[in-house]
Amino acid sequence: MRIVLRVAAVCLFSIFSYACKQLNDEKLFGIEAECDTTNVSYKLQILPILQNNCLTCHNEKNNINIGAGINLEGHENARFYALNNSLLGSIQHKSGYSPMPKNMPKLNTCSINQIKSWIIQGAPNN
Ligand code: HEC
Numbered sequence: 679m680r681i682v683l684r685v686a687a688v689c690l691f692s693i694f695s696y697a698c699k700q701l702n703d704e705k706l707f708g709i710e711a712e713c714d715t716t717n718v719s720y721k722l723q724i725l726p727i728l729q730n731n732c733l734t735c736h737n738e739k740n741n742i743n744i745g746a747g748i749n750l751e752g753h754e755n756a757r758f759y760a761l762n763n764s765l766l767g768s769i770q771h772k773s774g775y776s777p778m779p780k781n782m783p784k785l786n787t788c789s790i791n792q793i794k795s796w797i798i799q800g801a802p803n804n
Pocket of ligand 1: 759764780
């Protein structure tokens, strides 16, 4: 009898933890689906995206060697490529632009939309 109870307990526990995991995944997905594209800030959103995905190649020092001479470090430099359309064209993998980040998966939709929104605002240093 004891062993039956124990097996039943283990089964119940597994079912509950599986159900909880499903719930958590849904929640996480829900959070990820929310993307704030209003009042996008260069310092709070854009700079971290560039730092995490672009500046290893497009920085002040290395851009000549591995970044094809394109420097995205600092607001003024990022703004230049934002306003000449190549920044958005490259991250959206539009034809006529080299797909970026180079040899890596496309940025997530939220990041792309935030960059787009920042450019529409005029790529401010905010
Ligand atoms: C591994 C190095 C590397 C990374 C990371 C990288 N780039 Fe590039 N990028 C390059 C190279 C090299 C070129 C020159 C074109 C080519 O070789 O594809 C380039 C070209 C560009 C261009 C010019 C595109 C055009 O067609 O005019 C822009 C804009 C650009 N990158 C932006 C970015 C952005 C934004 C990111 C991050 C999301 C990024 N790059 C990540 C290496 C990189």
